[in-house]
Amino acid sequence: MQGSVSSSKNHMVNFLDPIFSNCNKERFEVCIETLFVKEVTWVSNDSVWRDFRIGFRQPFSRFVKLGLIRARYDDGSSLLQTSFHNAEAYARSASKDQNAFVLELVDVLVVGHVGNVRKVGWYVITALRPLRKSLTPFLYPFTTSEILSASRFAFHFELRPAPSRCIRRNNTTTTSTTTSPPTLDEAQLSHLNPTPDNYSLTPFTDRCTLVLHAGSGGHGCVSFLREKFIAHGPPNGGDGGIGGNIYIQAVRGETSLHKISRRRELKAGRGKNGQGSSKGGQRGQDILLQVPIGTVVREISRHDPVTVEEELFWEETRALRMQTGEERGNDTIPGAKRRDKWLLHPSAELSLLHTGRLPELPRPRRSNVSAMCPDAPIHLDLDEHMENPILLAAGAMGGLGNPHFTNKDYTRPKFATKGDGGMKLIVHMELKLLADVGLVGLPNAGKSTLLRALSNSRARVGNWAFTTLQPNIGTVVLDDFKGRSKLQKLGRKSERTRFTIADIPGLIQDAHLDKGLGLGFLRHIERAAVLAFVVDLSAGDAVAAVKSLWKEVSAYESLRSKELNDETRKIVDWTPPAPHAPKVYEMDEFGELIIPENELPLLVMPPISAKPWIVVATKADLEGTRENFEGLRGYLEGVLKGTEEHPSGKENGWRRQVQVLPVSAIRGEGVERLPEVVLDLLE
């Protein structure tokens, strides 16, 4: 796409998605806070692709789409065509001969929501501020003072020679007389060494806060039987329906919380009002929250109108006892004390409310199912597939119809009671993915490529740090029951026919100080049975890399146990009475506690350093990596024998079968040993 810098906005709209051209555009004054350019990604025969990302402090409550970023070369000769998606863009330079150019951001078209209003407009770049107290120089190397002082935001590119693997192959046939190195199968090459745009990204949310409203009860009904020859029949108003319940269920098909996090506030249906002829109101509609396995649900706050009423009820009863001195039955209070609870028929005398002639009110009621609600505060760890959902919040009871209030004074009561209000619950959900193996590594170490080599995953691969921004899960299929399985090839029989691997964003040194993407993603491998530390052999001392990764993992572990302790202390505020000395359990020959069958197992979280772990040394195909690998192997042998300290610094860290596997994930070499090693550790 060719064009000049002075091209008008209308000109730009021509090559945009048609939805943009049909919208009324507003101008937003928006500050671009972060902007950074990644490395050259790949070079094709006729053009150069560059990958860059842009981050906004955006004023939208919901961000729909970024349109197009306009950019140009410094000589003004050609326009870079870029299209945006999820705040990432590719820029294609017109010619690969051009070895330096300036990319100037002119403006950006965006679509977003402010509240519920959809807005389309141009982002006007007004300022570029580096993020304070962040790892700006690391993540955003281009927010330098040089750029800040520039009148426009221009980025100077210097082209580097393209890596040979990135050059697209021409399908020219050659005679096999020459001793050319064996070429990899094209399909395999593209799967293991894909272009940066060859990936699939599923929506992923691992935390959300939800406001849940259990259904309120329907009102009772005031009605009287009326038939032929019975003009003034007895009362027959039905009771109000019970409000809808809120259930939760962890199911296999779900992988992310994004669906429910979008809903933010969920309301179960209100019970219908009662009707004449003693017809009870219909129940309110229930809500079922289906969440992925591995979701942890924590209660933040709750407001239960029935609890409030119960407290009022007991206060009233106590006050009455003090006044009269008599032992009253504990199940009623004078109706006049709670005028707000009554529903009067239009023909009833209003004075009823004021003269105190209303009958006794029964004590607040709860539905039968409410006994199945987990104890407050709710803390659920849904780490298994659930056949049946469990109840989070029960709907409130409906009001009572007028037949409940007949007595000798009121043979035809013209009043019924209102339904109770539903409970409001605010819960925080956190997804901790469950995978058998967790890949931990520095950025750009080759974790995603390794995942691609082992499974059919289409995780994004790119030659820059933080390509992966959300966890990916891949399944290694050992036996798909079609022909000879991998297990047979490995010469073993196992009940396990597949296992899962989680690839998470890279950890950098001092990630526990919230550098890079922080340590938050480690929660996704916290429950993995085996940890695989992925180390790039071509990127400096591999031993130092393993130690630094373990340091971060240990920092996460101590943060986690502190958090767990704090939480437990909040929940358990109880000290055992003196005669109950703590129980002492005996140990078996493996050092495990022997707990009697009729007792529940102790609640202990296994420390991460006690998990089996291995090291996968990648990029072993590159030159000069052998010595690095030898050094790493020597170190791990030392750890195995106990001559070297466990890299986590913990004395009882797992070191029984520590081993290192050299692989070239990009060529699919050496990776076939990994399933075998993992199976050994898993079993």
Ligand SMILES: Nc1nc2c(ncn2[C@@H]2O[C@H](COP(=O)(O)OP(=O)(O)OP(=O)(O)O)[C@@H](O)[C@H]2O)c(=O)[nH]1
């Ligand atoms: N030569 C060689 N290159 C590799 C190998 N494995 C990965 N790479 C390259 O290393 C770069 C980074 O690979 P990724 O798989 O994206 O690395 P990552 O660890 O997932 O990176 P982040 O997601 O950023 O943490 C890519 O350009 C890969 O092609 C390998 O075994 N040999």
Ligand SMILES: [Mg+2]
């Ligand atoms: Mg990755």
